[in-house]
Amino acid sequence: MILTYAAQQIIQDLGVQISLFKVKAHSGVKFNEIADRLAQVSITSPFQDPRISINSSALNQIKTIPMWNGLVLDYSIKTVIKKFNSEIWRQKWLRQNRIRWWIHTNKAKNINWDMTWKTVHPSKISSLISSSNEASIRRFSLKLLNDELPTLSNLNKWNPSLYTTDICPFCQLEIENNIHVFTCSSQTDINPLIELKSKFIQIIIHEMANILQQELNLDSLKKKLEIYTSDFELRNQHLMEFDQICFLDIIAGIVPNSLVTLSKDILGNNKDSHLVILRSMRKFKIHLFNLWKYRCDKVIIWEKSQNIKTKDKKVGRRRFPILSTVSHDTTELRVYDDLDIEQYKGIETSYI
Template sequence: MPLKDIHQAHQIISKSKESTDTLESTLSVSPLQPFLHHQVLNMTTKKKFLEKWFNTTETIIDNLLTAAEKVDALNSYSVYTDGSNQDFDGHNIMGLGWVIPISDDTRDDIEFRCTTEFFPSSTKAEIMALITAIAIAPVNCKVEILSDSQGAINIFNNILNNSLGKNKKNEISNNNNMILTLVAQQIIKELKLQISLVKVKAHSGIKYNELADCLAQVSTISPFQDPRISINSYSLNQLKVIPRWKNITLDYSIKIATKKLNKEIWTQKWLRQNRIRWWIHTNKAKNVNWDLTWKAVHPSKISSLTSGFREASSRKFSLKLLNDELPTLSNLHKRNPLLYKTNQCPFCQIEIENNIHIFTCSSQTGINPLEELKEKFKKILIHEAANILQLKLNLESLKKKLDIYTNDFDLRNQHLMEFDQICFLDIIAGLIPNSLVLLFKEIMGNSKDGKLVVLRSMYKLKLLLFQLWKYRCEKFLIWERSQNIKAKDKKLGRKKPNNTSTMIDESIDMRVYDDVIYDQQQQTKNLQICNYNMDYGSGEKRNSFNTAVHYAKHWLYAKILSGISIKGTSRFYKTN
């Protein structure tokens, strides 16, 4: 055969072989190509979906996208979620984490953790964990959520009931996590998810729940460097108006925000009174459980339709005791100095008689009355705890803990009230310390019973103090008769003494430039008075409404950023 024909034959054979290889490769790849193309398309769509709902770093989006890839082929999955709220030197940071079990080997599990801030609470952290856990789900997926937060479960049940039309009233817009709730509702609707919720007991040894709890903890080494995640509220289509304040999206309605601001304005107005600010200041207010403090003042709701003389008397006494409005000799001397010529205690004649001295005066027996009052308060606490625990009460252990806690309760120096730590005199005035609530939470085993014991004990302590006050009033009436102070004299009202004193003696001839020096003295005095009455923060008068508004806004903004408890106050309550 000629060489030319042989070369042509080789070309024909090679071409046929190439076509065969191409056909085989096409047959082997073509079944996978639609699947891979579909998966890439799904992940691209999922990434846009995640970027639509979350404001965070690219790393967090990639972590969520990786988790979404692993569950993309699943029709259902279970997820253990948890959240935490931790305080770092006055700045609260919330951690959230979840784990999706895939197999018995924990290395195959899908894990996620992140942090968030603004409006800090453990419930919000739990809700954020739930939202991120369902956001990675594929369409028409069944998601079983296992959480140890009953509050978060209740909110999600409310969402599910609302989507099914079971709720006659739309209560979602009235809770404290309005934005998060609406976001969760919209994500469930868009992804057509079927959600089931299971309550698990916290710290009960469940492996995946303990793992989720570890993931939710904020790093103590670099808490402020951890990546943050937040909700993009502009993706909501249910809200026409998104409430914002100082470039922060409010997580509750404008109505609730206005109520909170008004409440803080009047709280500031109350705290900035001279009668209050000398003993409730700086960090002391952070140590007060304000919720229980106000409840202890009112035996029943002020709007209650049932009332009685005893209850009204107790409420009136508690309010006057807290606000230093009891008719003690100190106040009577201010109101009518001509009738009551001194503010010293008429019985011991040593100290000024104010709302605290009436319970610390030892004029009758020479014994410190706080010692007896302390013992009675301890008996009240033990009695109330025994009423609930009954046979479960460890009496000896309770007595030891109370002895340690009330070790310095017999100190009666009123200057102790000026410090940050809450003393027994503060409790007598009406404050309930957080430390006492935490002590009985530990003793009773739960927060609800602990608060109940403290609240009931404070009611009984107030009744005991009221009896002591009535006994003092009887003695004071006898003293008034000895001073020839009659009822008609007291009814005449306050008498202001004539102030005839002047700064200079007009009978002395003024030398040259004396009038200039006098004017300078007057200007200096007026300037000092003005500075004393002026608040340096607001530029307004110290006790004016505008000053209260100024500090209320500062406090509310700090509460949103730093998570200052609504039951306490903060360093923003400092006064000049």
Template sequence: MAPHPPTPPIDGNTLHHPKRSQQWVTSWIPHLSDIVYGKLLSTNNFPNCCPVSYMEHWIHKDISASSLHTSPRSTPNILIRCQGCAQHFSYYVGDMRPKCIIQVKHKDLILLEALPKKKKEDLFPRPNVPIKDFQLLKYSHPNYRLMAFNDHLIQRGYNSTVNFRPINLPIQDNSNVPNTLRNMDLITKLFDDLKISEDLQDIAITLAPFIDLEFFTDGSYDSTNSQAGFPMGYGWTTSNLFNSNITYNGSLQFFPSSTKAETMAILTALVVCPEFGKIIIHTDSQAAIDSFHKSKNLHTISPRRFNKINNNILWSSIHFIIKSLSLKVKLLKVKAHSGNQFNDIADIQAKLGRTQPIPTTIIHDHLPNQTITLNWNNEVPLDKDVRKCVSTILNYRRLDNHLNHASLESIKNDTKNLLINWALSSKWFNYNGRNDTTSLLHTKDLKWKIRCSTLTLPTLDILNRNFPLLIKDRTLCLSCHTHVETNIHLWECSDNYELIKSSFIQMGDILIDLLKSHADRLSLVISDSIEYSPTFRWAYRSEPIHPVAFLLLKSYISNDLLGIFRAHINTMKHIVKLIMHYMHQCSILIKINIWKARNQKWKTLRDAWGITKKSFTKYRDIFSRNQRTAAALNRPVVIDNNRDMECGYINPFNDFRNFKLDKDFLFILFSSSNFLHSGSFFSHLDEVFSFNNIITNNSPFNFAFYNV
């Protein structure tokens, strides 16, 4: 499932890889329980022999202690040359300049991607070695470690649920096994895939004689989903059988989380248990244990509150299984990665489960607690809080429409390049830096943020588009008088460079003072952190404006700016508080230093043209409809500012012309705290979404499903 280098043709001679085409590779080393990195030097592929490769050994440099990143997966993966270690292969014949060379089977190698020099130059903080002496890999060390370990297991045949059953079945007395197990019908009703149902039914038959069972369950979630397969996997193993224990794994999709994977592991373990069994489940997820007890109590109190629990379809199924099989279940917390043999087996099974080609899904139309279920796009069941879930989906859709607007092409590119931190930027757009919630100044601050971020400041090109009879195509920049004044040109104009530069030096000094008074660590290098960051370095060195600096001018919080704070502040809560206050100061400073200086020139020019403020507010009164129509038709279409045509930005949130036919209606309906009593709204549902009653052949229940 991982990318492997191609095997060279069989040849009696050693294939030496040219220096320019040497590839970066890694491999899992079982006796070290870790991976090794290297640059591929040569490969031997002799007849009747397993191909063997040699690589120059590079080692992972851990900078997590001094890094601005707090989690291992977000720490840059930096490699430096190994100066010699016990893994060195002394009998290598070839280029002997590398000080450490490792011999590895060619089939065990996995290709890596090293980032270009520019990415290394932008890295902050940078390791204390020259640029040419270290390499920066695309993904984190834990990501490659997991990928190599999974590949190691897959190559040894542990990649399929077909292998979950033991070679020697546990000792059992078949006379105690009933002819028809209650599990059979239960598994058939719950799981829609035939192969998964058959596998679980076989396990249920094997476990039928055992009343007391202990399981170790685990879930795996890979947020990057860098490997082929699914982002979630689950697995479990029995731990109290004599001869050999049974293991099982599978994959999951939709609304990925580690807790959901853990919950599915518990569900599939319980469904194979014998009737009236006494079950102990060991899990390393306290969240799963808490949700188990919470859902157990809530479903008898209020269906509405039960349906607000995350993964409520899985918890409905779990309690349905426990009740149907009359099980006595006890969940115990076990510490993760504590050296427990069975917990490690469950962990391996969960990671392997992500590679299963068919994800496990639950048929929920017969579950007593699922009185209503929303199906998004007739495919994805919403087993979370309806209000929050639909809100999240619609917000993503609106954000996608927002970024796909032709006028915001530059913002979309910055988003693709991971320059913008949207989580903090969204908080900044809603931040009130004034003491009064109804302050007029706050209204002006919010208007400034919206106009800057959507590139709709009233520059001459926009004024000419909206008031052509007043501006009359006089759109040359007020500073340089050579280019059309647009929102993009405003910040890129060479005549504004010194003004913008002095503003950034001033903002940099403010940030230095702010961090010195609040820093939790590395207080001696605060000035260097700021003066050498991409956001401010260009201003202190009089270089061209860096693209990240433009984001600050447009009222966005960049990942680089966040990195400065994370280098010196420990908690994210404290960072958010400081960065919001700092952005408020920067916004006011930019507006006063740059925009107001531009407005002074505009007022002088406006007076020279004989135009007043009332000329804009009374535009429709001064010019007749025919005049305005003729001006609009005669105005040439200008292709500029990354637009297909000069149409400007229109806020998609304010377009309610087709409101009744829009699926946002569903969100408003179910966002209401009393939506179950909103009977008058249901007369409109046939125009918004389809309402189907689904009745199973074997179920007396009649439940509603809404296809969103």
């Protein structure tokens, strides 16, 4: 905004005539390269890189110039506040222990956060149209990304007296977490990631074919996707701790910048690229959701074999009751009517 006003005023004051020519990016043109360098702002130090200096007070078209910490804001105040709040909540989310072990600073730079959030919420929450399937997929996506699925790893944390181990009950080899659910090899000797990789490629090809139609070069498209997914069969979960995004991160719900770039190179524009990624990730999550439901059916059978009943699980989740009043002179307690007072007799009030 500020740059536009500054350019307009310079043109008006000098009375120059401007001719615009389209120049391909990074084409080796001297001034185009200079403009590219000036336009780039570092993520880690956005106010330390070379920037175009504008005397904003000399601009006579603007009545009010928004500023923050001595810097002129090149956006409206509303946009700036939204960006600030969005970044604040994203950083709070990233600093959770369950997130920070696999998404740290360097990896976060390689993630397309806008597309990632859109794949979690494919439709607006404010939409008047709702369905149980949509809600189920949304809930599954959020729990998968935040490691809140009721896997054995989490069940063991939440109710250790009932679930005494976090090891997968089917393969008996690894901890069953939100990734192992989809990579467990208990049913077959083949690496499950091979099947997931094939499904992922198949979905993307189908969505790109719907966009390209007559211009589709299937062999070239398959070759590019095979190169991009060449290491998608690696199943070691320690890969998630490194800077480079792996297929396990995509399973968790992350959309890497590299995938967005690849899609744009194939389709030629951002609009179609984003549409393909949103649709592809949506269908891929539906596939994962179906695998999750199949796993849940198996766990129910396993729980019955372990004599784990529904009422036992509910008891394990029950919290300590809230007491309305506590008398410091006697151990007699006044509690809610649905609680058994006998279990509290003899308990010192200082421990309550």
